[in-house]
Amino acid sequence: xxxxxxxxxxxxxxxxxxxxxxxxxxxxxxxxxxxxxxxxxxxxxxxxxxxxxxxxxxxxxxxxxxxxxxxxxxxxxxxxxxxxxxxxxxxxxxxxxxxxxxxxxxxxxxxxxxxxxxxxxxxxxxxxxxxxxxxxxxxxxxxxxxxxxxxxxxxxxxxxxxxxxxxxxxxxxxxxxxxxxxxxxxxxxxxxxxxxxxxxxxxxxxxxxxxxxxxxxxxxxxxxxxxxxxxxxxxxxxxxxxxxxxxxxxxxxxxxxxxxxxxxxxxxxxxxxxxxxxxxxxxxxxxxxxxxxxxxxxxxxxxxxxxxxxxxxxxxxxxxxxxxxxxxxxxxxxxxxxxxxxxxxxxxxxxxxxxxxxxxxxxxxxxxxxxxxx
Numbered sequence: 324x325x326x327x328x329x330x331x332x333x334x335x336x337x338x339x340x341x342x343x344x345x346x347x348x349x350x351x352x353x354x355x356x357x358x359x360x361x362x363x364x365x366x367x368x369x370x371x372x373x374x375x376x377x378x379x380x381x382x383x384x385x386x387x388x389x390x391x392x393x394x395x396x397x398x399x400x401x402x403x404x405x406x407x408x409x410x411x412x413x414x415x416x417x418x419x420x421x422x423x424x425x426x427x428x429x430x431x432x433x434x435x436x437x438x439x440x441x442x443x444x445x446x447x448x449x450x451x452x453x454x455x456x457x458x459x460x461x462x463x464x465x466x467x468x469x470x471x472x473x474x475x476x477x478x479x480x481x482x483x484x485x486x487x488x489x490x491x492x493x494x495x496x497x498x499x500x501x502x503x504x505x506x507x508x509x510x511x512x513x514x515x516x517x518x519x520x521x522x523x524x525x526x527x528x529x530x531x532x533x534x535x536x537x538x539x540x541x542x543x544x545x546x547x548x549x550x551x552x553x554x555x556x557x558x559x560x561x562x563x564x565x566x567x568x569x570x571x572x573x574x575x576x577x578x579x580x581x582x583x584x585x586x587x588x589x590x591x592x593x594x595x596x597x598x599x600x601x602x603x604x605x606x607x608x609x610x611x612x613x614x615x616x617x618x619x620x621x622x623x624x625x626x627x628x629x630x631x632x633x634x635x636x637x638x639x640x641x642x643x644x645x646x647x648x649x650x651x652x653x654x655x656x657x658x659x660x661x662x663x664x665x666x667x668x669x670x671x672x673x674x675x676x677x678x679x680x681x682x683x684x685x686x687x688x689x690x691x692x693x694x695x696x697x
Contacts, residue, residue: 341664342684346375349387349660352670352682356390359677360397361404366429373428373459376466378660380649384525385459387682388666391673392596393426401601402456406430411453411585416445419584420452424601427458427479431606435467435475438610442473446615451584452606457481457595462516462646464608465503469512472619474611475503480581480604482594485520486560487574488567491547493560494590496604497524498576502645505613507623510630514646519573520561527553527561532665580605659685 353374357367370393377385396402406425410418418437422430434450441448458464461477468475481496497518504513518524522541530537531553539549542556550556563569581588586605593600613622634642653660662670667682674681 343659346658355679360394369429376463379653381652417449422455427456430455431458431464439471442610442612448610453584453586456602461499461501462514465501468610469503469505476609477501478576478580479606480577483590484561488570495573498573507627511650519569521564580607
């Protein structure tokens, strides 16, 4: 597992925390749960890496809480335990692959590896993936190219959540995108990971879970009115970031990751936890070989200069690079990740269902202490 850390500029978890578990315990439970529903060890390792990346980068909504969904969908034949990635078409710098409704993380990481392999020969690799599922955090996928000293770019479409500007019915997903840029060896990579909505849908679910209101400007209710109620927001639509610009970007990603790949688009992709249908979302990823533009050491010198100049511009306060605070999320946490009582209960139920050992919290975990991000 590759965990990128930064000793400062941490994100703080939100909400109430009921328990903490170690990264090692999260890994143990994930492997056991995935093996219990027929996922092979290589695929399970990629899914595990994505879960740990999410928790250690302040994106716990993409972490352990999704294990019960994966298990249910596999058992109900809505996901495949294996992710075969069948070739549909190929060219020197392009490949289109079919994930057969397997794990989005497995499809996306192997797709990015394929893109990077092509980029070594042609300078750029482009891989589209059809019939997939949510792949976790987009930064996790972009970082796969970064680890090979390449620029990584990732798009994915998702279930309808955003209404086009002027409408009130959700048609496009929050459609995440990420850009990953290597830095020098003593700096975390620049990882821009964002949705096309004003706020991530997971934050709205979290607010509802914690009994909190959401800010005006995040979402509309089913009638198209601005709302502070997270439940009304989830029944309505997300507000696109930057108004028409965010809507346009969401539409463009729906075309690139959905329509072009042969996946669901224009509102036909389904949520990961849909009760009886495949998600059928698509991904599109690029790997760009920096060495085809300039020597890698020259690039590292230049990017270090850019980072320093950006940091020095903080006349009104500290300036952070994209992904920097996420990279520092675990600082001071002693490799412990917080889980809510609701998620712990779901994982306990999953353990009983699969007849595996339940998640074991840290000895000094106490109810209602600290903060949580799930």
